Amino acid sequence: MKLKALDLTLASMFVGLMAIGANITALVPFMVIGGVPITLQTFFAILAGIILGSRLGAISMTVYALVGLAGVPVFAQFSAGFSTLISPTFGFILSFILTAYVAGKVVKNNRSLAAFISAALAGLFINYVVGTNWMYFAYKLWAAAPEGFTYKLAWLWMVAPLPKDIILAVLAGMMGHRLERTILSKGSFKHLRKAV
Numbered sequence: 001m002k003l004k005a006l007d008l009t010l011a012s013m014f015v016g017l018m019a020i021g022a023n024i025t026a027l028v029p030f031m032v033i034g035g036v037p038i039t040l041q042t043f044f045a046i047l048a049g050i051i052l053g054s055r056l057g058a059i060s061m062t063v064y065a066l067v068g069l070a071g072v073p074v075f076a077q078f079s080a081g082f083s084t085l086i087s088p089t090f091g092f093i094l095s096f097i098l099t100a101y102v103a104g105k106v107v108k109n110n111r112s113l114a115a116f117i118s119a120a121l122a123g124l125f126i127n128y129v130v131g132t133n134w135m136y137f138a139y140k141l142w143a144a145a146p147e148g149f150t151y152k153l154a155w156l157w158m159v160a161p162l163p164k165d166i167i168l169a170v171l172a173g174m175m176g177h178r179l180e181r182t183i184l185s186k187g188s189f190k191h192l193r194k195a196v
Helices: 005-023 041-052 054-069 080-085 090-104 113-141 151-157 163-184 186-195
Strands: none
Touching: 005 041, 005 054, 041 054, 041 090, 041 113, 041 163, 054 080, 054 090, 080 090, 090 113, 113 151, 113 163
């Protein structure tokens, strides 16, 4: 895959958006439920996939993860470093790569509004499955699990942010479709449609 300057710029932009989305609620402590910060990361990961395409979207999310692991405080609550690998919520960071890839694949051959919304919801599903399962196994295998922690409880913790994430996923699909019709299908951005 040959990357153009525009590709690198857009991928970098999404790395920055992920950092902002990760910490937008950092000043509001009650936005952490069951150890899971409520952020806008999933929203931006979905947008990365449906706007940049599966490969470039996944690359941008991989760069985001690597930047955080390298020590730049871009993860939720301004965390960073290799110690986050053992965090119960690190699975959500890993899921962003797959979220962007899957969302981009869903809209590869179908650029309708329904496809964009379906792509966004598919990305959200991936995010929840990977992130929640990682969290459960992290608490069971190496992190100190709360008293009475079960697989069911791990999923119950995810009920609180779910309505917000569904709404944001649908909005991401709608925004991606709107950008497709107004900007991405024109000029320098046309190649992104082929790179999906």
